[in-house]
Amino acid sequence: MSSCHIFDYSSIFANQLFYCNVLQKMEKTIDENVQGTTLAVERKETNKRNLYIESYGCAMNFADSEIVASILATEGFNTTQTLEDADLILVNTCSIRDKAEQTIRKRLTEYNKVKKSRPHLKVGVLGCMAERLKDKLLDEEKIVDMVVGPDAYKDLPNLIKEVDSGRDAVNVILSKDETYGDIAPVRLNTNGVTAFVSITRGCDNMCTFCVVPFTRGRERSRDPQSILEEVNELERKGFKEITLLGQNVDSYLWYGGGLKKNFENASEMQKATATNFSKLLETVALAYPKMRIRFSTSNPQDMTLDVIETMAKHKNICDHIHLPVQSGSNRILKEMNRLHTIEEYFELIDNIRQILPDCSISQDIITGFPTETEEDHTSTLKALEYVKYDFGYMYAYSERPGTLAGRKMDDDIPEKTKKRRLSEIIALQRQHCQYRTEKHVGKVQEVLIEGTSKKSENEWMGRNSQSTVVVFPKENYKVGDFVNVQINDCTSATLKGIAQGYSDNN
Numbered sequence: 484m485s486s487c488h489i490f491d492y493s494s495i496f497a498n499q500l501f502y503c504n505v506l507q508k509m510e511k512t513i514d515e516n517v518q519g520t521t522l523a524v525e526r527k528e529t530n531k532r533n534l535y536i537e538s539y540g541c542a543m544n545f546a547d548s549e550i551v552a553s554i555l556a557t558e559g560f561n562t563t564q565t566l567e568d569a570d571l572i573l574v575n576t577c578s579i580r581d582k583a584e585q586t587i588r589k590r591l592t593e594y595n596k597v598k599k600s601r602p603h604l605k606v607g608v609l610g611c612m613a614e615r616l617k618d619k620l621l622d623e624e625k626i627v628d629m630v631v632g633p634d635a636y637k638d639l640p641n642l643i644k645e646v647d648s649g650r651d652a653v654n655v656i657l658s659k660d661e662t663y664g665d666i667a668p669v670r671l672n673t674n675g676v677t678a679f680v681s682i683t684r685g686c687d688n689m690c691t692f693c694v695v696p697f698t699r700g701r702e703r704s705r706d707p708q709s710i711l712e713e714v715n716e717l718e719r720k721g722f723k724e725i726t727l728l729g730q731n732v733d734s735y736l737w738y739g740g741g742l743k744k745n746f747e748n749a750s751e752m753q754k755a756t757a758t759n760f761s762k763l764l765e766t767v768a769l770a771y772p773k774m775r776i777r778f779s780t781s782n783p784q785d786m787t788l789d790v791i792e793t794m795a796k797h798k799n800i801c802d803h804i805h806l807p808v809q810s811g812s813n814r815i816l817k818e819m820n821r822l823h824t825i826e827e828y829f830e831l832i833d834n835i836r837q838i839l840p841d842c843s844i845s846q847d848i849i850t851g852f853p854t855e856t857e858e859d860h861t862s863t864l865k866a867l868e869y870v871k872y873d874f875g876y877m878y879a880y881s882e883r884p885g886t887l888a889g890r891k892m893d894d895d896i897p898e899k900t901k902k903r904r905l906s907e908i909i910a911l912q913r914q915h916c917q918y919r920t921e922k923h924v925g926k927v928q929e930v931l932i933e934g935t936s937k938k939s940e941n942e943w944m945g946r947n948s949q950s951t952v953v954v955f956p957k958e959n960y961k962v963g964d965f966v967n968v969q970i971n972d973c974t975s976a977t978l979k980g981i982a983q984g985y986s987d988n989n
């Protein structure tokens with residue numbers, strides 16, 4: 484790990500993926516620390532079969548695994564973290580990078596070896612890779628028994644009956660209305676303090692580099708009442724912080740159900756009573772004033788001033804916005820089909836700084852996109868200098884099958900050039916990590932304790948409103964407490980301080 488929470492897992496993703504502060508934020512960016520995590524919940528004595536479910540990819544995938552575990556718990560399955568006890572293995576997959584797919588393929592091959600000693604064992608693939616590679620996985624390579632797309636999890640009981648009968652089973656149909664709003668997700672391997680609450684599924688932003696619209700379908704939003712009910716249940720169980728989650732949360736729009744793109748055909752009454760993201764955010768903040776609220780991920784073209792103003796009105800909405808820029812070059816943004824210019828992006832940044840002076844801002848950047856010139860690269864470096872992000876997720880472009888860029892653009896930037904440009908971006912971001920972290924020193928900040936520090940058993944670890952990690956001596960506090968901490972020192976990644984007592988939020 485470098486000095487500013489920039490993680491380099493080039494050995495795993497072939498120098499393609501770097502990112503900051505992933506332990507604080509699990510959005511659609513992959514967190515290598517949790518890849519392949521197996522999930523387990525409290526056993527029910529009446530359940531006689533064991534489910535071994537392994538998750539890869541983004542926070543949406545991990546949240547989906549909780550939905551799957553909840554559905555199968557009513558079908559006689561307990562979850563297990565012991566492979567040898569499994570009757571059903573499910574792998575929730577990611578298609579965002581080729582190396583990620585290769586890792587999952589290797590795991591599936593290993594599971595097939597286990598089947599030789601456990602003939603009744605069935606193996607299934609869930610999620611984005613399932614939808615994209617269903618024919619290869621089932622028919623050509625014959626390494627799975629079941630393939631289930633991200634909108635078909637409610638069909639799992641029927642699909643399991645099929646494989647139990649000795650037949651392969653597949654359902655990768657993308658839905659126009661499925662949001663799983665009626666499923667209460669189990670909380671798997673949680674710290675009992677923070678939780679994800681999915682509010683949208685799919686994406687309508689056809690960025691040329693992104694496979695998500697093809698693997699998760701068109702965008703639809705979840706009934707706000709079901710969201711409130713889920714948050715209420717989390718509060719009842721003692722959770723203290725939620726992250727409202729979606730591929731693009733700012734485009735949340737509930738008008739009674741259906742795809743967002745069909746809103747123009749809604750009735751006048753539906754339009755008049757519709758709930759957008761700003762309204763949803765305020766509704767949740769008002770209903771649960773003791774619950775700390777985050778959201779992710781935002782898209783510059785959809786983030787409106789009313790969202791920023793709502794954040795400013797409510798203390799329990801955290802001062803952090805993840806706002807992917809992808810490139811500082813208007814020409815490259817157009818090639819990416821990003822529907823904002825860099826000037827519009829800077830205007831949004833300026834408005835955030837004016838309305839929320841203490842708000843932290845993080846980024847996604849892709850370097851080495853097809854046709855990117857040195858001038859384009861310099862524009863990206865200038866964008867970094869303009870914003871001075873608190874942290875970021877930085878990638879070298881890699882072609883993904885099925886995307887518009889994969890079909891119509893040549894991956895024409897040499898790997899050596901990509902790596903050099905990426906290293907320059909990371910070096911500049913590293914400076915800005917230090918710059919932003921130092922600004923917290925000398926302040927008293929509210930911190931939610933999430934657990935023990937990884938470096939010391941004698942210190943607590945939590946995050947402030949800006950999503951920066953804070954460590955401080957344990958004393959008599961406990962996980963889940965809100966504590967005011969005097970910040971006395973910092974690294975480029977972590978704040979260090981002394982507790983001053985409980986905050987008003989306890």
